Amino acid sequence: MVAQRGQRGRRGAARQADTPDADNAPTAEMPAVPVNGAAADPVRAKAIPEAAVARLAVYLRVLSAMAEQGATTVSSEELSAAAGVNSAKLRKDLSYLGSYGTRGVGYEVSVLVGHIERTLGLTRKHKVAVVGIGNLGHALANYGGFPGRGFPVEALFDLDPDLIGVPVGGLPVSHLDEIPKVCAEREISIGVIATPPTAAQSVCDRLVAGGVQCILNFAPVVLQAPPHVEVRKVDLAVELQILSFHVARRADEEAGVNGVANNGMVVRS
Amino acid sequence: MVAQRGQRGRRGAARQADTPDADNAPTAEMPAVPVNGAAADPVRAKAIPEAAVARLAVYLRVLSAMAEQGATTVSSEELSAAAGVNSAKLRKDLSYLGSYGTRGVGYEVSVLVGHIERTLGLTRKHKVAVVGIGNLGHALANYGGFPGRGFPVEALFDLDPDLIGVPVGGLPVSHLDEIPKVCAEREISIGVIATPPTAAQSVCDRLVAGGVQCILNFAPVVLQAPPHVEVRKVDLAVELQILSFHVARRADEEAGVNGVANNGMVVRS
DNA sequence: GGGTGTGAACTACTTCACAGCT
DNA sequence: AGCTGTGAAGTAGTTCACACCC
Numbered sequence: 001m002v003a004q005r006g007q008r009g010r011r012g013a014a015r016q017a018d019t020p021d022a023d024n025a026p027t028a029e030m031p032a033v034p035v036n037g038a039a040a041d042p043v044r045a046k047a048i049p050e051a052a053v054a055r056l057a058v059y060l061r062v063l064s065a066m067a068e069q070g071a072t073t074v075s076s077e078e079l080s081a082a083a084g085v086n087s088a089k090l091r092k093d094l095s096y097l098g099s100y101g102t103r104g105v106g107y108e109v110s111v112l113v114g115h116i117e118r119t120l121g122l123t124r125k126h127k128v129a130v131v132g133i134g135n136l137g138h139a140l141a142n143y144g145g146f147p148g149r150g151f152p153v154e155a156l157f158d159l160d161p162d163l164i165g166v167p168v169g170g171l172p173v174s175h176l177d178e179i180p181k182v183c184a185e186r187e188i189s190i191g192v193i194a195t196p197p198t199a200a201q202s203v204c205d206r207l208v209a210g211g212v213q214c215i216l217n218f219a220p221v222v223l224q225a226p227p228h229v230e231v232r233k234v235d236l237a238v239e240l241q242i243l244s245f246h247v248a249r250r251a252d253e254e255a256g257v258n259g260v261a262n263n264g265m266v267v268r269s
Numbered sequence: 270m271v272a273q274r275g276q277r278g279r280r281g282a283a284r285q286a287d288t289p290d291a292d293n294a295p296t297a298e299m300p301a302v303p304v305n306g307a308a309a310d311p312v313r314a315k316a317i318p319e320a321a322v323a324r325l326a327v328y329l330r331v332l333s334a335m336a337e338q339g340a341t342t343v344s345s346e347e348l349s350a351a352a353g354v355n356s357a358k359l360r361k362d363l364s365y366l367g368s369y370g371t372r373g374v375g376y377e378v379s380v381l382v383g384h385i386e387r388t389l390g391l392t393r394k395h396k397v398a399v400v401g402i403g404n405l406g407h408a409l410a411n412y413g414g415f416p417g418r419g420f421p422v423e424a425l426f427d428l429d430p431d432l433i434g435v436p437v438g439g440l441p442v443s444h445l446d447e448i449p450k451v452c453a454e455r456e457i458s459i460g461v462i463a464t465p466p467t468a469a470q471s472v473c474d475r476l477v478a479g480g481v482q483c484i485l486n487f488a489p490v491v492l493q494a495p496p497h498v499e500v501r502k503v504d505l506a507v508e509l510q511i512l513s514f515h516v517a518r519r520a521d522e523e524a525g526v527n528g529v530a531n532n533g534m535v536v537r538s
Numbered sequence: 539g540g541g542t543g544t545g546a547a548c549t550a551c552t553t554c555a556c557a558g559c560t
Numbered sequence: 561a562g563c564t565g566t567g568a569a570g571t572a573g574t575t576c577a578c579a580c581c582c
Contacts, residue, residue: 121517139404214512248390
């Protein structure tokens with residue numbers, strides 16, 4: 001029970017964002033956090049929509065690849081095609097950063113890269129801890145300094161006594177009980193949960209106790225965390241089930257087409 | 270310049286959804302596919318919003334857990350709390366399935382489970398192929414029959430000659446070149462790409478050639494696929510960068526509070 | 539001509555609030 | 561009295577379309 005009437009627009013307890021996302025919908029399931037500070041803080045300039053933030057990360061990757069191949073400028077048309085969005089959306093997204101394009105020409109790749117990195121807070125390092133060194137945790141730990149640097153893995157945790165002290169990807173595994181202490185000492189800012197679902201909430205609590213600011217949760221549970229901690233989840237089961245839904249929908253539609261031949265009337269099953 | 274006027278609402282080329290939500294995320298980032306058949310097909314009943322579909326999968330998990338613990342009915346308040354959403358949203362989501370609750374009482378757990386499963390197309394099995402048996406692929410293959418059954422892994426592929434023929438999780442690895450043939454033979458409907466980014470597009474093409482209907486892409490690239498193939502991506506780098514953005518935003522806000530003391534004027538960096 | 543930047547229109551999603559069933 | 565189901569209102573995100581600049 002949550003019950004909080006008369007709290008219009010207030011942010012309640014459990015927030016949880018999606019990957020994909022929403023996105024990972026992709027996307028389309030975004031956190032209830034007031035990203036648009038507009039109402040919250042009228043002084044501050046318009047905040048960047050959450051959906052745009054996710055895409056900025058994609059643009060950044062595409063731009064980096066382009067820079068490596070020696071490109072110095074891009075048009076919104078080119079960049080948007082490479083990023084899989086339409087050009088209007090791209091331009092609007094970039095406009096949140098300010099006006100850094102040249103009309104009639106396009107954008108300078110290096111300038112854009114710099115601005116996106118700054119906006120996403122990538123000018124600073126974010127230390128990562130991985131909890132749960134099973135199959136997935138192993139994979140994550142071995143990424144060894146996550147994507148494009150900037151996200152060094154600096155702590156590993158597990159429950160299994162046989163794993164404690166064993167180096168994985170060059171870093172020894174510590175016990176779950178050490179999470180608060182070690183995270184605080186090493187100033188971990190992002191905790192990645194790759195444990196079985198039963199352990200996830202307790203791990204989450206310990207990460208929070210250790211002062212972690214963000215959590216990326218691979219365990220299939222809804223985590224409860226204080227509002228100042230940003231939680232995002234990556235949920236394989238949900239992704240597969242969404243795909244399953246689309247398969248089913250497609251099948252239905254085909255049936256529907258036949259139904260239409262049937263006098264244009266389709267009976268709801 | 271007119272491009273395609275009078276094509277309002279038409280779906281363009283590259284679609285890509287997020288995990289997230291929204292997307293992942295975050296990732297409020299949903300596909301441009303006309304899920305709401307409303308305009309596309311006025312005959313058909315209102316389709317379920319993409320965002321709701323992602324949540325239905327979560328409700329299903331929560332309900333299954335509740336059923337295991339012997340619960341027979343739930344109220345929207347209880348279920349929504351457990352799923353981390355508010356009750357209005359939950360009720361709206363469930364209403365897309367039809368009216369299966371009892372006013373004054375709540376929902377019968379088993380009935381709801383059945384309806385959600387049917388809606389998500391989980392009454393049918395969806396065979397999965399995992400491509401790229403590296404760290405992540407290994408982890409995925411060992412999941413051995415994905416979440417709650419219904420998603421059996423029935424083919425594995427890699428490029429590495431040392432891996433070909435080696436059984437992983439009880440299933441021998443085949444070569445990438447075999448993808449179209451094997452997928453067709455075994456009637457694979459979901460392909461999971463866990464390869465390095467450079468290989469991903471070619472793998473995607475082969476999966477499509479093999480008649481795969483959906484792709485879950487873990488490689489950090491934007492895939493190009495025909496419109497009848499549903500692609501979702503799970504992008505670790507993007508997730509981390511979104512978290513990074515929120516850390517930065519939070520830091521800014523604190524600075525902002527100080528800034529306000531400074532005459533209410535905050536200079537944009 | 540070519541391409542950005544952006545208000546305005548539109549679409550999708552969320553939340554409110556209450557009628558109506560049990 | 562309690563809780564669902566849902567129109568209506570509100571908010572977030574997308575797309576259009578064109579002014580403006582190079």
